[in-house]
Amino acid sequence: MSNYTDELVDFDEALDRYDPVLGFEVHVELNTKTKMFSDAPNAFGDDPNTNVTPVDLGLPGVLPVVNKTAVEYSILIGLALNCQIAEKCGFARKNYFYPDTPKNFQTSQYDDPIAYDGYLDIELEDGEVFRVEIERAHMEEDAGKLTHMGGAAGRIQGADYSLVDYNRAGVPLVEIVTKPIVGAGKRAPELARAYVAAVREIVKNLGVSDAKMERGNVRCDANVSLMPKDADKFGTRTETKNVNSLRAVEHAVRFEIERHAAVLDSGAKIVQETRHWHEDTRSTTSGRPKSDADDYRYFPEPDLVPIVTTAQWVEELRSRLPEPPAERRKRLKAEWGYADKEFRDVVNAGVLDEIEATVAAGASAAVARKWWMGEIARLAKAADKDIADLGVTPATIVELNSLIEGKKINDKIARQVLEFVIAGEGTPSEIVEKRSLAVVNDDDALGKAVDDAMAAMPDVVEKIKGGKMQAIGALMGPVMKATRGQADAGRVREIVMEKLGL
Amino acid sequence: MSAISREDVVHLAHLAHIEMSGAELDKMTGELDAIVGAIASVSEVASSDVPATSHPIPLTNVLREDTVGQTLSIDEVLLNAPDSDSDRFKVPAILDGE
Numbered sequence: 001m002s003n004y005t006d007e008l009v010d011f012d013e014a015l016d017r018y019d020p021v022l023g024f025e026v027h028v029e030l031n032t033k034t035k036m037f038s039d040a041p042n043a044f045g046d047d048p049n050t051n052v053t054p055v056d057l058g059l060p061g062v063l064p065v066v067n068k069t070a071v072e073y074s075i076l077i078g079l080a081l082n083c084q085i086a087e088k089c090g091f092a093r094k095n096y097f098y099p100d101t102p103k104n105f106q107t108s109q110y111d112d113p114i115a116y117d118g119y120l121d122i123e124l125e126d127g128e129v130f131r132v133e134i135e136r137a138h139m140e141e142d143a144g145k146l147t148h149m150g151g152a153a154g155r156i157q158g159a160d161y162s163l164v165d166y167n168r169a170g171v172p173l174v175e176i177v178t179k180p181i182v183g184a185g186k187r188a189p190e191l192a193r194a195y196v197a198a199v200r201e202i203v204k205n206l207g208v209s210d211a212k213m214e215r216g217n218v219r220c221d222a223n224v225s226l227m228p229k230d231a232d233k234f235g236t237r238t239e240t241k242n243v244n245s246l247r248a249v250e251h252a253v254r255f256e257i258e259r260h261a262a263v264l265d266s267g268a269k270i271v272q273e274t275r276h277w278h279e280d281t282r283s284t285t286s287g288r289p290k291s292d293a294d295d296y297r298y299f300p301e302p303d304l305v306p307i308v309t310t311a312q313w314v315e316e317l318r319s320r321l322p323e324p325p326a327e328r329r330k331r332l333k334a335e336w337g338y339a340d341k342e343f344r345d346v347v348n349a350g351v352l353d354e355i356e357a358t359v360a361a362g363a364s365a366a367v368a369r370k371w372w373m374g375e376i377a378r379l380a381k382a383a384d385k386d387i388a389d390l391g392v393t394p395a396t397i398v399e400l401n402s403l404i405e406g407k408k409i410n411d412k413i414a415r416q417v418l419e420f421v422i423a424g425e426g427t428p429s430e431i432v433e434k435r436s437l438a439v440v441n442d443d444d445a446l447g448k449a450v451d452d453a454m455a456a457m458p459d460v461v462e463k464i465k466g467g468k469m470q471a472i473g474a475l476m477g478p479v480m481k482a483t484r485g486q487a488d489a490g491r492v493r494e495i496v497m498e499k500l501g502l
Numbered sequence: 503m504s505a506i507s508r509e510d511v512v513h514l515a516h517l518a519h520i521e522m523s524g525a526e527l528d529k530m531t532g533e534l535d536a537i538v539g540a541i542a543s544v545s546e547v548a549s550s551d552v553p554a555t556s557h558p559i560p561l562t563n564v565l566r567e568d569t570v571g572q573t574l575s576i577d578e579v580l581l582n583a584p585d586s587d588s589d590r591f592k593v594p595a596i597l598d599g600e
Contacts, residue, residue, distance in 0.1 A: 034569065047589065048588065050576065053571070053573055070568070149587075159595040163588065163593075164591040164592075295517060301556070305559075306557075306563075
């Protein structure tokens with residue numbers, strides 16, 4: 001059916017001869033309480049077919065009614081993508097026959113999307129900014145979920161039958177479509193990943209989607225074509241469907257570039273078709289050719305009247321827009337004074353919110369970073385939990401830090417106290433009190449411990465007298481042991497020097 | 503001139519997953535052509551300054567608040583299902599649909 005070959009050309013070599021052109025369709029599931037056209041709950045993980053109304057089943061005589069919140073969320077997405085918002089738009093029926101929709105059509109938008117002509121500036125790893133033009137963002141509904149039974153491992157190939165759950169049918173979707181992305185060159189796979197990551201971050205930041213790719217809240221179809229370096233016309237594209245992790249988006253684009261180059265090098269033509277992504281082999285296989293199956297015979301949905309957006313409504317929504325994630329990062333980095341790598345690590349660790357809250361609660365940016373990237377990250381990893389789920393609050397960090405700065409406890413004790421906080425024993429101050437963890441810095445007790453240590457190690461004392469100040473460290477062990485680790489190291493050092501008249 | 507050819511009907515039947523005999527195709531070609539012809543007469547009446555419409559009443563923004571309502575029981579949901587299994591509709595495996 002298709003004349004493709006799985007021969008691949010080395011990525012760099014392919015890019016020497018061809019320019020890639022990309023295009024993305026990203027579907028975002030909105031987290032409204034109800035579905036797009038019915039008042040059934042929009043909820044993930046419920047028992048099959050429990051969130052279903054007659055509208056979702058397409059029963060005769062039903063009348064869909066548009067969810068106002070879903071429209072507002074769609075406008076918010078459009079605004080965040082720097083789009084124009086249509087003054088008037090409507091819905092259309094996209095006709096196809098498949099058991100994932102019992103209506104035999106998907107209610108979507110056709111030639112009048114609610115948002116159009118936008119752009120998103122994508123910052124790549126090294127700081128280079130690449131502008132991706134947005135063609136449109138339109139409203140539609142999700143389809144039901146099919147589970148293929150029998151055959152091999154739930155794949156449709158060889159399945160005996162399929163089971164359908166319509167809980168997801170009618171869940172509000174916004175489909176975001178880019179214009180062709182030209183000029184990314186070797187950075188195409190990286191840009192692909194960064195673009196989908198940016199869209200996911202934006203919808204999460206807007207609060208309009210749970211934005212969990214592993215749950216299918218954000219799904220990506222990736223279009224790839226190659227054109228020879230000297231060509232002025234785009235090549236034939238393929239559309240790799242349902243590439244549903246950021247890593248997979250990057251790999252799928254890279255794979256298709258390598259595969260297209262091999263096909264074109266051999267003199268054959270790329271078949272315009274959908275491709276299926278396989279995470280296990282990091283490759284794509286041929287799906288169906290783009291032909292009559294794309295003949296959806298759209299026509300205006302007669303059961304739904306047009307949506308008219310007034311300037312006042314749009315501006316009210318615009319005033320609700322949060323600070324864009326990219327701008328926020330730029331601002332925080334400047335405010336906190338972190339080095340590039342420090343800041344990148346903080347972003348990758350996903351603790352921007354935590355550090356921001358800790359700084360707001362009164363800690364310095366350096367202290368906040370030390371805790372969240374250090375001990376808290378370590379404890380989260382040890383407990384196999386997300387940092388956010390560990391139960392450490394910004395107030396805990398501020399309190400721990402003021403205990404350290406007030407010399408009530410040292411760093412080492414503070415780390416222990418943190419573990420007790422996580423274990424639910426109370427606030428840091430309560431724990432220090434209850435467990436008698438306050439640093440021993442009354443000079444009598446410390447003086448005695450120092451005397452004992454010096455008596456036990458005369459050779460060390462001689463070294464110190466001879467000017468080897470680092471030898472004081474050798475006394476620290478016995479002193480800490482005598483005070484159960486609660487001695488203030490700085491004070492111990494001072495006492496030693498005083499005693500030796502240095 | 504015919505607006506609907508026999509090939510058009512074959513194509514539509516394929517899209518709709520409907521199997522049609524040769525006699526049925528012939529019959530349907532004539533009937534669909536008559537329907538399309540009748541509808542076409544509307545555009546002869548409408549002048550170019552009349553915008554296309556999909557709704558006879560000039561309503562806009564019929565919206566509902568995002569509030570959860572009543573759903574069907576499982577028994578009601580599956581009442582018309584030809585077959586079901588584990589509270590889900592059971593359908594023949596259909597290869598490579600979208």
